[in-house]
Amino acid sequence: MKKRLLVLLFALGACTTNTYIGHEYLGASYKSDPLGEEMPPDSDPLIRTDAFDCTTFVETALAKSEVKKLTRIRYKDGKVDFLKRNHFIETDWIPNNSDFVQDVTSEYGETDIRKVIINKKNWLHVVHNINFDVPTQEVVLNYIPYEKLNKIYPKKPLIVLFIAGKSEKSDKIGTDLAVVHMGFLLPNGKLRHASSQYGIVMDTDFYDYAMRRAKDKNNIGIMLVKIK
Numbered sequence: 001m002k003k004r005l006l007v008l009l010f011a012l013g014a015c016t017t018n019t020y021i022g023h024e025y026l027g028a029s030y031k032s033d034p035l036g037e038e039m040p041p042d043s044d045p046l047i048r049t050d051a052f053d054c055t056t057f058v059e060t061a062l063a064k065s066e067v068k069k070l071t072r073i074r075y076k077d078g079k080v081d082f083l084k085r086n087h088f089i090e091t092d093w094i095p096n097n098s099d100f101v102q103d104v105t106s107e108y109g110e111t112d113i114r115k116v117i118i119n120k121k122n123w124l125h126v127v128h129n130i131n132f133d134v135p136t137q138e139v140v141l142n143y144i145p146y147e148k149l150n151k152i153y154p155k156k157p158l159i160v161l162f163i164a165g166k167s168e169k170s171d172k173i174g175t176d177l178a179v180v181h182m183g184f185l186l187p188n189g190k191l192r193h194a195s196s197q198y199g200i201v202m203d204t205d206f207y208d209y210a211m212r213r214a215k216d217k218n219n220i221g222i223m224l225v226k227i228k
Contacts, residue, residue, distance in 0.1 A: 020186045021157045021227075022061035028052060028201045030194050037080050041128055046071065046080065054182050055089070057194040057201055058159060061184070062100075062227065073097060083124075083132060089161060089179040091118045091137045094225070101159065104226040108152055109144040114163055114220065116141060116178040126174030141178055143221040146214035151207045152224075153189050160185040160206070161223040162213060181213075185224065 031051035036042030047067050052060065063069035072078040075085050076096045086092035094101065105111055120134040143163045162181040170176045183193025191206040213219040 020188075020192065021184055022057065022192050022201070025049065025052065025057060025061065025201045026192075026203065028057075028194075030196050030199045030201070032196070035074070037082055037085075041130065042082055052194040052201060053196075054194045055093075058182050058184065083130075087123075088118050088120065088177075089182065090116050090139050090141060090177075091120075100228045102226045102228060103142065103223065104158070105142045105144060105222075105224045108154075108224050109150060110148045111142040112145050112221065114141045114143055114165070114178050115139075117176045119175040122174035126172075141223060143223050145221040146210060146219070149207070149210055149222065151189060152185060154185060154187055154224075156187065157192075157227065158185045159183075159225040159227065160191065161225065162210075162219065163221050163223060164218050165220050167218050179223075180219075 028049070029051040030053065032053050033042075033056075034044060034048055034051050034053060035046065035056050036044030038044070038046055047060065047065065047070055049060065049065055059070060059073045063073055068078075071080055073086075075081065076092070077084070086096050094103070115138065117136060117138045119136045121132065121136070124130040124132050124134070141163060160183055161179045163178050164180045166176050181193070183191050185206050186192055186203070189206055190203045191209050192201070192203050194201045195204075210222060
């Protein structure tokens with residue numbers, strides 16, 4: 001409890017020192033999968049600003065809490081439908097938001113390649129008991145391996161995606177998965193993200209955080225995405 005209180009005080013204090021993207025949500029609670037379509041199979045609200053997971057925090061901050069903008073980011077063609085939601089960052093979120101985000105990983109370090117095969121059909125069946133025919137997709141992601149990562153101070157906030165290799169979790173959810181966490185890399189070298197570990201939206205030193213993730217052999221590196 002004491003540790004969480006200290007983190008909360010730090011996060012709330014950071015709100016008074018800068019106005020980088022998402023600052024208004026610092027200290028908000030972490031909640032897994034807090035948003036939905038307000039109807040089955042996911043009856044969670046279209047928007048909320050009191051609790052986030054890592055993805056909905058990034059999406060809500062980008063949308064500046066405007067429902068119309070948020071649905072445009074979260075759904076293909078902005079149509080609110082569970083099957084049209086950008087469930088996978090690799091094959092849905094990045095391609096369907098290419099009008100305002102762009103992969104710039106190679107501008108910040110030497111890159112390697114992570115091939116990932118997303119079997120959304122199998123995932124829908126295994127995780128949600130939904131039978132829907134979706135083609136399997138293979139994508140190639142450029143990422144900076146942790147052993148080649150240096151401290152980064154971008155001129156403007158970037159979206160940072162944390163990349164993992166294939167793990168046992170992939171078998172449990174019915175598909176491979178590469179992007180396992182996301183947040184904002186700020187010009188001051190901080191990572192602003194919804195932390196499941198501490199249970200809040202907070203700032204932390206990006207490089208230190210990345211090096212802690214690197215200790216898990218399945219965590220392999222990061223991608224960086226520019227907000228156009």
